[in-house]
Amino acid sequence: MPPARKRKIRLVVALSAAVLLACALVYTSLLSSSESVTPSDLVAVKAAADTAYTLTGKVVDGSVRTTDGGVDFRVRDREGATSVPVSYSGAVPDPFREGREVIITVRKQGTTFVGERDSLVTKCPSKFTEDATQRASS
Amino acid sequence: MATVGRALLILALVVALYGIAASLYGAVRRRDEFIASGRRSVYAIAALVTGAFAILEYAFLTSDFTFATVASHSSTTTPTFYQAAAAWSSQEGSLLLWLWLLSLWSSLVLFGVRKQLRIVTPWATAVLLGFAAFFASLLVFKETPFALLAVAPAEGAGLNPLLRHPSMMIHPPMLYSGYTLFTIPFAFGVAALITRQVRAADWIRATRRFALAAWLFLGIGILLGARWSYSELGWGGYWAWDPVENASLLPWLTGTALVHSIMIQEKRGMLKIWNVSLVLATGTLAILGTFLVRSGILDSIHAFGASTLGVPFVILIAIMIGGSIALVVWRREALRSENRLDSLLSREAIFLLNNLVLVAMAFVVFWGTFWPLIAEALTGTRRSLGPPWFDKYTVPLAIMLVLLSGIGPVIAWRKATAANARRNFLLPTVAALGIGVVLAAFGAASRPAALAMFVCGAFVVISVGQEFWRGVGVRRAMTGEGPLRALRSLVARNRRRYGGYLVHVGMALLFIGVAASTAFNSARDVRMTPGQTTRVGDYQFTYAKATSRVSTTQAGELEKISFGAIVNVTRDGEKIVTLRPERSYFPSRDLAGLGPVGRFFEGEATSEVGLKAGIRRDLWTAMTPDIRKLMPTIEEGDRVFAAAAGKLAPELEGQALGAALNGIVNRYVDSKPAATFRVITSPLVTWIWLGAITVFLGGLIALWPGPDAARRQVSASYKARVAEELGRA
Numbered sequence: 093m094p095p096a097r098k099r100k101i102r103l104v105v106a107l108s109a110a111v112l113l114a115c116a117l118v119y120t121s122l123l124s125s126s127e128s129v130t131p132s133d134l135v136a137v138k139a140a141a142d143t144a145y146t147l148t149g150k151v152v153d154g155s156v157r158t159t160d161g162g163v164d165f166r167v168r169d170r171e172g173a174t175s176v177p178v179s180y181s182g183a184v185p186d187p188f189r190e191g192r193e194v195i196i197t198v199r200k201q202g203t204t205f206v207g208e209r210d211s212l213v214t215k216c217p218s219k220f221t222e223d224a225t226q227r228a229s230s
Numbered sequence: 231m232a233t234v235g236r237a238l239l240i241l242a243l244v245v246a247l248y249g250i251a252a253s254l255y256g257a258v259r260r261r262d263e264f265i266a267s268g269r270r271s272v273y274a275i276a277a278l279v280t281g282a283f284a285i286l287e288y289a290f291l292t293s294d295f296t297f298a299t300v301a302s303h304s305s306t307t308t309p310t311f312y313q314a315a316a317a318w319s320s321q322e323g324s325l326l327l328w329l330w331l332l333s334l335w336s337s338l339v340l341f342g343v344r345k346q347l348r349i350v351t352p353w354a355t356a357v358l359l360g361f362a363a364f365f366a367s368l369l370v371f372k373e374t375p376f377a378l379l380a381v382a383p384a385e386g387a388g389l390n391p392l393l394r395h396p397s398m399m400i401h402p403p404m405l406y407s408g409y410t411l412f413t414i415p416f417a418f419g420v421a422a423l424i425t426r427q428v429r430a431a432d433w434i435r436a437t438r439r440f441a442l443a444a445w446l447f448l449g450i451g452i453l454l455g456a457r458w459s460y461s462e463l464g465w466g467g468y469w470a471w472d473p474v475e476n477a478s479l480l481p482w483l484t485g486t487a488l489v490h491s492i493m494i495q496e497k498r499g500m501l502k503i504w505n506v507s508l509v510l511a512t513g514t515l516a517i518l519g520t521f522l523v524r525s526g527i528l529d530s531i532h533a534f535g536a537s538t539l540g541v542p543f544v545i546l547i548a549i550m551i552g553g554s555i556a557l558v559v560w561r562r563e564a565l566r567s568e569n570r571l572d573s574l575l576s577r578e579a580i581f582l583l584n585n586l587v588l589v590a591m592a593f594v595v596f597w598g599t600f601w602p603l604i605a606e607a608l609t610g611t612r613r614s615l616g617p618p619w620f621d622k623y624t625v626p627l628a629i630m631l632v633l634l635s636g637i638g639p640v641i642a643w644r645k646a647t648a649a650n651a652r653r654n655f656l657l658p659t660v661a662a663l664g665i666g667v668v669l670a671a672f673g674a675a676s677r678p679a680a681l682a683m684f685v686c687g688a689f690v691v692i693s694v695g696q697e698f699w700r701g702v703g704v705r706r707a708m709t710g711e712g713p714l715r716a717l718r719s720l721v722a723r724n725r726r727r728y729g730g731y732l733v734h735v736g737m738a739l740l741f742i743g744v745a746a747s748t749a750f751n752s753a754r755d756v757r758m759t760p761g762q763t764t765r766v767g768d769y770q771f772t773y774a775k776a777t778s779r780v781s782t783t784q785a786g787e788l789e790k791i792s793f794g795a796i797v798n799v800t801r802d803g804e805k806i807v808t809l810r811p812e813r814s815y816f817p818s819r820d821l822a823g824l825g826p827v828g829r830f831f832e833g834e835a836t837s838e839v840g841l842k843a844g845i846r847r848d849l850w851t852a853m854t855p856d857i858r859k860l861m862p863t864i865e866e867g868d869r870v871f872a873a874a875a876g877k878l879a880p881e882l883e884g885q886a887l888g889a890a891l892n893g894i895v896n897r898y899v900d901s902k903p904a905a906t907f908r909v910i911t912s913p914l915v916t917w918i919w920l921g922a923i924t925v926f927l928g929g930l931i932a933l934w935p936g937p938d939a940a941r942r943q944v945s946a947s948y949k950a951r952v953a954e955e956l957g958r959a
Contacts, residue, residue, distance in 0.1 A: 117594075118608075120622070121601050125613035128602055146614045158858055160757055161906060182755060183465045183908050184854060186392060186836050197616070209755075210465065211616075213472075 126197060131167055132174045139200045147178070147198045147205065153190045162207075167194060180207030187214040232297060232376040235285040239369050239376070242278040242329075245271050246363035250356045257352035257425075265352045269340050272355060275362050276333035283317075283330045286375050290317045296382040299323055299375050305388035307783045315399040316389040321524060321539075322375040324402060328520065329365040331403070332410040335440070336362070339414050343436050350433050353421030354414075361413050364546055372538055387819050391790075391836045397458040401451055405478055408448025409516040412481055414440040415488070416513025416550075419506050423557040428502060428564050438492055439933060441509075444516075445485040446929035452478050453922040464813075464837030464852035466753065466910045468918070471620045473528040476599040477519035483592040484512040487585040490638075494578045497643065499568030503558065504585070506565060510554035515592075517547055528602060573645035580641055584634040587627050594623040629682050632741050635734045636690035639727075640697055657696060662689035680749035683741055690738035694731045701728075721931060729932030733925050740921030746914035747848075753910045757856075760902045767911040769806065769849065772798045776855075776903050777810070778895035780888065788884075790814045791830050791891060793855035793898055795905055797840060809840030811853040811907070825868025826887050827894070831857065843916050850910040859901055863894055 126144040129137075139145060147167055152175050155166035161181040168175035170193065178198060188194065197211035249271025256264030286297075290313045295301040303323070304316040318327040336358040343351055369375065415437040422433045455475070456468035469475065488508040494501045521543035522528060558565070571579055597604070598615045605613040640654040666674075666685035674681045698717070705716040721728040752767035763772040777794040794812030798805060818824055818833035842849040867890045871883075878886065 117597060121597070121605070121615060121619065122609075122613075124619040124622075125601060125605060125615045128612040128614050158856065160856075160904075161755065183852075186464055187390075187834065189832075189834075213470075 130169050130174075131176045132169050132172060134176050134200075134205070135174055139205070141200045143199065144208070145198055145205075146195060147176070148193070148195050149175075150193050151188070151190050156190055163188070165190075167196070177204045178207055179204050180212050182207070182209040182212065185212060185214045188212065189214075231285055231289065231294070232378050235282045235376040236370075236374060238278045238282040238285070239326075239366055239374070242275045242282070242333075243363060243366035243370050245274050245278065246359045246366055249275070249359040250363065253352045253356040253359065257349075257356070265348075265355075268352060268355045268359070269344060271359060272333065272336045272340050272362070275359075275366075276330075276337040279326070279330045279333045279366075282376075283326055286317050286323060286326060287314060290314060293386065294382075295384075295386050296378050297375075298377045298379050301379055301383055301386045303387065303389060305386040307785060307787055307789065308386075308389045309394070311399065312389050312394050315393070318402050319389060319393055320375070322369065322373040322377075324406070325365060325369055325373055325524075326375050327403065328406050328410065329362060329369065331406050332358070332361055332365065332413065335407070335410050335414060339437065339440055347418075347427075347432055347436055349425045350418060350421040350427050353424050354417040354433075357417035357420050358413065361417075364542070368539060368542060372542070385819075388816075391814070391816050391834045392462065394836075395458050395462050397454040397462075401454040401458065404447050404451030404454060406451075408444050408446075408451055408478075408485075409481070409520055411440050411444030411447060412485060412512050412516040414444070415509045416516075419509035419513070420553070420557060423506065423561045426561060426564055428506060428561055434492055434495060434505070438489075438496075441485060441492070441512075442489050442929065442933055445482065445489055446926070446933065448478065448482045448485065449929070450922075450926060452482060453919075457919065460915070461839055461841060462837070464839065464854070464908065466839075466850055466852065466908060466912075468915075471598070471617045473599045474519075474523045476595050477515075477522040479595055480592050480599075481512050481515040481519060483588050483595065484508055484515055487588040487592075488512055490581050491585050494581055498578060500571070500578060501582070501585075502565040502567060503562065507554075507558060508585075508589075510550075510558070514547060514550045514554065517543070517550060521547060522599075528599065575641070575646040575651070577638060577641050577643045577646075580634055580638045584631065584638060587631050587634065591624055591627045591631070594627070595620070598623075625679050628741060628744075629679065629686055632683065632690060632738055633686040635737060636686065636693045639731055639734060640693050654693070654696070658689050658693035661692050662686070674750075677745075677749035680745040683745035687738040687742040687745075691735055694735050697731060698728070725934050726932050729928045729930070729934075732928030732931060734928075736921045736924030736926075736928055738921070739917050739924060743914045743917030743919075743921060747912045747918070751910055751912035753908065755906065755908050757904055757906045759904045764907070764909060766909045768801055769911055770800045771809075771851065771907070771909050772800070773905065773907065774798050774808075776899045776905070777812070778898045780891045780895055781814075788817070788830075788888060788891065790816045791895060792838075793857065793895070793903075793905075794838070795840075795853050795855075795907070797851055797907070799842070799849055807842040807849060809842060809849065809851050810838075811840035811851045812838040813853060813855055814838065825865075826871045826883075827864050827867035827890055830891065831864060845916050847911060847913045848915040850912060852908045854906045855898070856904045856906070857898070859903065860894055860898060863897060867894070 126146045128146045128148065129139075131147070131149050134145065134147065149167040149169055152166040152168050155164075155175075157164045159179075159181075162179075163184055164177070164179045166175040166177050178196060180196065193215040195213045195215075197208040198205035199208070200206075249268045252264045252271065253268030255261065256266075256268055286299075288294075289297045289300050290304050291310065293300065293304060293306045293313070299320045299322055300316075303320050304313050308316060316323075318324045340351065340355060340358075347354075418433045418437045422428050427433060452475075455478075459470075460466070460468040488505070491501050491505050491508060495505050521540075524539045524543065571582070573579065598620050601615050602612045605611060636658065637655070642650050662685050665688045666681060669675075669684055670681060674684060698720075701720045702713060702716045705711060705720045706713065709716070709719075711719065754764060754766045756764045758764060758773040760773055760775050763770050765771075774796045777792075777796060779792050779794075781789045781792065783789045792812045792814040794810055797809040797811065799807050799809060813835060815830050815835050816833040818829040824832055837852045837854075840851045840853075871887070871890075874883075874886075
């Protein structure tokens with residue numbers, strides 16, 4: 093077989109394999125991923141029961157209640173007041189506090205959203221700068 | 231002071247822009263004086279930014295709260311060690327650190343090549359100065375570390391207690407050193423493509439050591455972050471597939487591929503397109519990593535929020551990607567390989583396969599990290615992927631990678647013969663499989679992926695050990711040296727090779743530790759009261775007693791309240807260890823609406839993990855005390871202090887507060903309080919850190935300058951005897 097033809101066949105085989113792998117990657121990603129939502133999204137779309145959502149927002153001031161195995165709290169939009177109740181069991185990250193930004197995987201059960209065990213993460217407060225309004229120029 | 235700092239940064243920006251123009255003019259017009267001037271601009275920027283960084287550090291160390299960044303990230307009560315580190319805990323401070331390291335490394339490489347690579351260097355200088363100008367612009371126009379407050383507060387907010395860990399002092403400089411060092415091969419790669427100097431491997435040789443240093447520093451940075459997570463955060467893990475963690479892994483993976491494929495270009499003149507693409511991709515991924523942590527484009531626990539840096543970074547990355555692709559396509563003819571692959575059973579083929587696995591791994595991590603954006607583009611909905619998805623792809627790739635790292639160092643270049651294969655692989659294969667059978671008999675068969683990793687890891691350790699053994703044997707036969715002296719001179723004569731071998735052993739140990747601690751750990755979250763026991767794995771954890779204390783700073787100020795537990799660990803009735811997990815509460819700096827007692831429970835909280843690390847197994851526990859019973863007392867305390875407001879002298883009020891807090895901590899212990907414990911028994915975690923130390927040592931050996939070429943000259947007869955001994959003739 094001429095070398096040029098051989099190279100062409102190799103290229104076609106390699107490209108076909110790459111396309112197949114890419115399709116597999118897209119398929120498994122769609123299958124395994126959960127929708128990222130804000131509290132407003134959950135309220136607006138009427139969250140389906142037993143569907144996992146990755147909820148991002150801020151812990152509402154005064155809403156945190158310690159329970160025997162975790163915490164109950166409300167999460168609100170980053171900018172806005174719409175909030176949803178969350179009941180969580182598992183390790184509570186050290187930086188977790190009212191007003192902090194959290195990411196948690198939740199499923200709707202009745203009127204509340206139940207957090208998946210150990211899915212609660214809190215944004216590192218050392219880096220999360222609320223604003224820079226206090227600053228004056230030098 | 232702040233004005234001087236800001237002026238130094240503005241000057242650095244001006245010098246960078248001048249340096250770019252001088253370097254390009256010198257390169258195009260072949261004017262050496264402009265080329266030298268461009269190079270000296272880099273040295274000048276290093277000096278200017280060193281000055282700016284010193285001013286910022288001085289402000290932190292003297293608690294100058296007129297600086298906004300000092301007021302928000304340090305305090306007079308922050309220990310000096312952490313005051314110095316607090317300089318890079320902010321967005322603006324870390325950007326300054328980035329620029330400072332970039333200017334230092336750039337100066338080092340340009341000083342080293344000042345008499346070589348005369349065609350390539352001016353263009354590389356311009357690229358490096360381009361990066362410097364970019365970061366200096368951000369510091370001048372977007373995020374200045376020298377912003378002043380209109381009214382300086384009496385006290386700063388302090389460094390987040392979570393960051394008060396020795397790892398955090400070293401972790402960011404290591405990561406940023408890795409990122410900035412990767413821009414050096416990038417700059418020289420771009421310059422080599424522009425000047426069509428890609429056939430000569432000189433630029434690769436000149437920057438290879440920097441690529442290796444970048445790889446090493448970035449790796450150390452990543453592992454320090456993992457260690458901090460394991461020992462400081464109360465979740466018991468060391469890797470969470472967070473976007474910012476992944477962002478640091480991406481250039482490390484492609485950088486690993488690069489330090490291997492460079493060898494093929496040096497030895498055989500092959501893989502030039504691949505190499506230059508890896509150089510460019512790694513440099514771009516290093517900037518992407520910096521971008522991800524600063525832009526807030528992806529939800530990450532580590533990302534800086536409220537940032538305005540997204541757009542400038544997107545523009546820079548777009549230029550880097552577009553320019554890189556255009557350059558490679560433009561110079562594709564000059565990048566043709568000088569040789570072809572002779573056999574699939576050769577070192578170059580194994581290195582190529584190793585490269586493909588590493589790049590596949592990088593692609594998977596990239597895909598999973600950016601999936602929220604990809605999904606949004608495809609489906610209109612933002613979606614995110616969790617750790618199980620990452621594990622599904624990275625675990626088999628990691629097993630392949632470890633296996634290849636055992637084959638690569640010992641297989642022959644060009645084409646391995648059956649005799650070569652038998653001689654090099656028979657013992658490691660049989661021994662590793664034997665170990666696998668024994669481990670399977672002891673229960674490892676229940677986790678096939680972990681078992682496969684153990685077998686592959688054992689294969690690597692034995693095959694590399696065999697190489698050392700043979701090398702020492704040859705050396706002893708040739709020189710009559712003792713075993714240790716022979717080992718030392720063997721390594722000293724070929725640091726790159728034997729340092730690399732040690733890195734492979736370290737990586738094998740590390741992956742064995744990861745596989746074992748992931749597959750065979752036992753974890754339990756349990757609520758207990760004093761006297762209760764829980765069983766995890768083969769161990770009984772008994773919550774013997776509650777503890778509590780009030781800590782003060784060196785200046786005598788109340789610093790934190792800690793509630794802890796004494797946990798006795800036994801196995802089959804025999805006492806193993808006593809663990810003392812603790813949770814500390816720091817007072818909130820936000821005084822509005824909080825009483826003097828209550829504010830201790832509204833501030834930051836940190837976990838002190840109770841850990842017994844061992845070569846076979848770690849016993850790990852963290853606790854969250856149930857302080858609900860204390861709330862009425864805390865509220866009562868706040869009411870009393872509110873009623874006494876203005877009636878007590880400040881020093882008396884401080885004493886009264888101390889007494890009140892001591893009363894609360896004593897009441898906590900007396901109440902036999904419940905606490906929620908996370909208890910983990912995890913095998914071979916220590917192997918991860920030992921593996922990391924081995925990688926670090928191997929990397930240092932490989933990086934260390936070798937003896938003069940003259941001293942490395944060996945006689946033809948010596949060479950022939952060595953080859954004969956090694957069976958590679």
